[in-house]
Amino acid sequence: MNPSHLNGPVLVLGSGLLGASIGLGLRAHGLDVVLSDPSPSAQAVAVDIGAGRAFDDAENLSPELVVVAAPPDVTAAVVAGALQRYPAAVVVDIASVKVAIARELEDILGSGSELLHRYVGTHPMAGREKSGPVAARSELFNSMPWVLCPSEASSKHAVKVAHSLAIDLDAVVFRFTPDEHDAAVALVSHLPQLMSSLVASRLQETPAHALSLAGNGLRDVTRIAASDPALWVQILGANAPKLLELMQGVRADLDRLINTLSAPTAPGARLDLAQLMAEGNAGQTRIPGKHGGPAQQYSWLTVLVDDKPGQIAKLLTEIGDIGVNVEDLRLDHSAGVQVGMVELSVVPSKRLSLVEDLTERGWKVIL
Amino acid sequence: MNPSHLNGPVLVLGSGLLGASIGLGLRAHGLDVVLSDPSPSAQAVAVDIGAGRAFDDAENLSPELVVVAAPPDVTAAVVAGALQRYPAAVVVDIASVKVAIARELEDILGSGSELLHRYVGTHPMAGREKSGPVAARSELFNSMPWVLCPSEASSKHAVKVAHSLAIDLDAVVFRFTPDEHDAAVALVSHLPQLMSSLVASRLQETPAHALSLAGNGLRDVTRIAASDPALWVQILGANAPKLLELMQGVRADLDRLINTLSAPTAPGARLDLAQLMAEGNAGQTRIPGKHGGPAQQYSWLTVLVDDKPGQIAKLLTEIGDIGVNVEDLRLDHSAGVQVGMVELSVVPSKRLSLVEDLTERGWKVIL
Numbered sequence: 179m180n181p182s183h184l185n186g187p188v189l190v191l192g193s194g195l196l197g198a199s200i201g202l203g204l205r206a207h208g209l210d211v212v213l214s215d216p217s218p219s220a221q222a223v224a225v226d227i228g229a230g231r232a233f234d235d236a237e238n239l240s241p242e243l244v245v246v247a248a249p250p251d252v253t254a255a256v257v258a259g260a261l262q263r264y265p266a267a268v269v270v271d272i273a274s275v276k277v278a279i280a281r282e283l284e285d286i287l288g289s290g291s292e293l294l295h296r297y298v299g300t301h302p303m304a305g306r307e308k309s310g311p312v313a314a315r316s317e318l319f320n321s322m323p324w325v326l327c328p329s330e331a332s333s334k335h336a337v338k339v340a341h342s343l344a345i346d347l348d349a350v351v352f353r354f355t356p357d358e359h360d361a362a363v364a365l366v367s368h369l370p371q372l373m374s375s376l377v378a379s380r381l382q383e384t385p386a387h388a389l390s391l392a393g394n395g396l397r398d399v400t401r402i403a404a405s406d407p408a409l410w411v412q413i414l415g416a417n418a419p420k421l422l423e424l425m426q427g428v429r430a431d432l433d434r435l436i437n438t439l440s441a442p443t444a445p446g447a448r449l450d451l452a453q454l455m456a457e458g459n460a461g462q463t464r465i466p467g468k469h470g471g472p473a474q475q476y477s478w479l480t481v482l483v484d485d486k487p488g489q490i491a492k493l494l495t496e497i498g499d500i501g502v503n504v505e506d507l508r509l510d511h512s513a514g515v516q517v518g519m520v521e522l523s524v525v526p527s528k529r530l531s532l533v534e535d536l537t538e539r540g541w542k543v544i545l
Numbered sequence: 546m547n548p549s550h551l552n553g554p555v556l557v558l559g560s561g562l563l564g565a566s567i568g569l570g571l572r573a574h575g576l577d578v579v580l581s582d583p584s585p586s587a588q589a590v591a592v593d594i595g596a597g598r599a600f601d602d603a604e605n606l607s608p609e610l611v612v613v614a615a616p617p618d619v620t621a622a623v624v625a626g627a628l629q630r631y632p633a634a635v636v637v638d639i640a641s642v643k644v645a646i647a648r649e650l651e652d653i654l655g656s657g658s659e660l661l662h663r664y665v666g667t668h669p670m671a672g673r674e675k676s677g678p679v680a681a682r683s684e685l686f687n688s689m690p691w692v693l694c695p696s697e698a699s700s701k702h703a704v705k706v707a708h709s710l711a712i713d714l715d716a717v718v719f720r721f722t723p724d725e726h727d728a729a730v731a732l733v734s735h736l737p738q739l740m741s742s743l744v745a746s747r748l749q750e751t752p753a754h755a756l757s758l759a760g761n762g763l764r765d766v767t768r769i770a771a772s773d774p775a776l777w778v779q780i781l782g783a784n785a786p787k788l789l790e791l792m793q794g795v796r797a798d799l800d801r802l803i804n805t806l807s808a809p810t811a812p813g814a815r816l817d818l819a820q821l822m823a824e825g826n827a828g829q830t831r832i833p834g835k836h837g838g839p840a841q842q843y844s845w846l847t848v849l850v851d852d853k854p855g856q857i858a859k860l861l862t863e864i865g866d867i868g869v870n871v872e873d874l875r876l877d878h879s880a881g882v883q884v885g886m887v888e889l890s891v892v893p894s895k896r897l898s899l900v901e902d903l904t905e906r907g908w909k910v911i912l
Binding site for chain 1: 670682684685687688690692719721725728729730732733734736737738739740741742743744745746747748749751753754755756757758759760762763764765766767768769770771772773774775777778781782783785788789791792793794795796798799800802803806807809810814815818819821822823824825826827828829830831832833849855857858859860861862864865866871874875886909910911
């Protein structure tokens with residue numbers, strides 16, 4: 179058991195997926211974790227799985243750290259309450275928007291309030307489809323980004339404690355201003371979510387036989403359209419200003435495109451389309467590579483395998499024997515036939531030799 | 546070597562990725578394949594890799610089938626030329642749009658032309674990032690959809706020959722009208738491409754540190770934004786009418802959304818956002834599952850593995866031993882740390898027991 183960077187006790191307000199996972203992670207360091215949730219059942223489950231002990235109003239608790247893991251809507255009020263009730267505690271929240279919550283907090287406590295010295299807004303980026311304490315795991319934040327968004331009022335001590343929390347949970351710490359954070363997540367998370375939902379909503383009234391032609395392109399673009407509406411309503415609403423900027427840009431591009439496609443043979447139409455596609459190419463290549471490294475173009479190859487247990491394992495075992503590291507791997511959903519296509523990406527320098535080795539070993543490889 | 550459903554000779558006009566792959570696949574059945582390409586080097590490469598023999602203008606060739614594998618822009622003209630030059634041949638094209646080409650063809654030959662009896666428009670859905678004959682593989686169409694789009698003029702014989710081509714190449718045959726086809730690919734292929742490019746183009750001028758927060762959501766939505774502009778300009782332009790219908794719908798939703806987010810606290814705003822998200826949920830669940838089966842919600846779990854060769858293989862080997870079939874698999878690109886997250890989907894009934902078995906075997910599983 180590694181020693182914690184915290185002393186505790188740590189009070190976690192909200193024992194859903196994130197709150198309970200934080201509790202489990204801190205308990206693994208032997209810290210005293212106290213859990214409280216307005217839902218008695220959620221709190222009971224979190225306690226049952228070992229995420230901490232139940233909050234007792236009678237106990238005169240003096241936590242080193244209060245982690246507010248409440249829904250975005252009520253986060254600011256809960257943070258304010260914690261700052262007032264626990265005068266020695268550092269208070270952090272983990273909501274996925276930061277500017278709106280900072281504003282609400284100043285409205286409640288008054289801007290310039292001394293209490294704000296002990297508050298640090300944070301955002302662990304470990305969202306998932308599942309929710310609730312049952313899905314909680316201590317490894318949830320392992321190697322995921324955890325953004326610290328201290329305000330000018332935040333004390334050095336408060337930032338240090340927030341940093342220790344993220345480190346204890348094996349997260350990768352980033353430091354953004356609240357404004358930088360909201361602009362960043364609007365771009366890398368909220369806009370993609372909206373666009374994915376917009377594409378998926380087009381699929382509602384379409385004949386099923388049209389969808390039988392769906393390939394990985396559609397699946398990739400619409401995967402996150404399966405996200406939980408209840409949570410996203412709060413997130414999108416709270417980050418509306420940053421989102422609006424981006425959506426105005428998207429609408430301008432969309433209008434340009436609609437005009438172009440309304441007269442696809444007009445002079446310049448081809449150029450417009452080519453430019454939009456090229457802009458997409460340029461933006462896409464800026465996304466950092468695996469493990470936050472610089473963006474890298476990996477070389478892809480596709481291998482045909484029988485769609486039964488063990489086949490992909492056999493393939494990857496042999497690739498491991500060959501000594502090549504698979505950078506990314508996806509299963510191709512091909513229609514109708516029980517044959518799987520495994521798409522592998524490797525560093526370009528390894529691709530050709532890997533193709534030769536696999537072909538020698540009898541695999542059907544498509545470059 | 547399986548017997549072919551064709552007799553040959555087969556003339557393939559255009560020896561890029563698709564034309565050369567068709568040649569390789571037909572040669573594997575022992576058919577006489579003749580290749581012709583306006584680019585001498587492309588033709589030479591295709592011949593070198595064994596996709597067929599070079600076209601000889603002096604030879605008095607009488608092909609059973611002519612496959613037009615030219616760019617969409619010139620497809621109709623090449624088809625018309627082939628129908629005129631080879632009075633005994635069935636002629637198919639493989640362009641990814643069908644209505645525009647059928648119209649062009651009637652403009653060239655005159656609607657009601659007898660020549661049109663021998664033509665069938667088709668679309669093998671095996672596009673990839675790579676292009677050119679070097680990337681050609683005989684398995685390219687294996688278990689992928691191949692849409693036959695006969696017109697009312699197409700003869701039974703012509704449809705049968707086109708069907709034999711798709712079967713020879715181990716594709717899964719679908720039959721759509723040209724109009725149904727263009728509407729379907731606009732929805733499942735062309736609109737997602739445009740939306741992906743629109744999202745990715747937003748990434749061009751953003752500060753790099755914002756992109757360091759990018760997760761799988763953004764990567765999935767923008768993956769196809771890397772596609773080749775030159776080809777897509779022709780595809781989008783040729784399917785403009787069908788695309789416009791969809792884009793008008795997207796713009797209406799986008800405008801609705803922009804209005805809602807302009808006053809996120811107004812009455813009904815929450816409901817609007819929730820409805821858009823719910824519509825996305827509803828559409829996304831309609832996408833058919835693996836192998837064209839009915840859409841199914843698989844249960845996901847995530848396993849932490851060291852990011853070195855053989856680890857994922859080891860995991861999948863053990864899952865194979867446990868006897869569970871992995872329906873889908875993705876590597877999570879986590880930032881900064883050399884730990885991989887393997888996301889697995891399995892049929893819901895298998896999930897809990899698999900989690901227990903893997904945990905017993907010492908794997909770190911995140912439900």
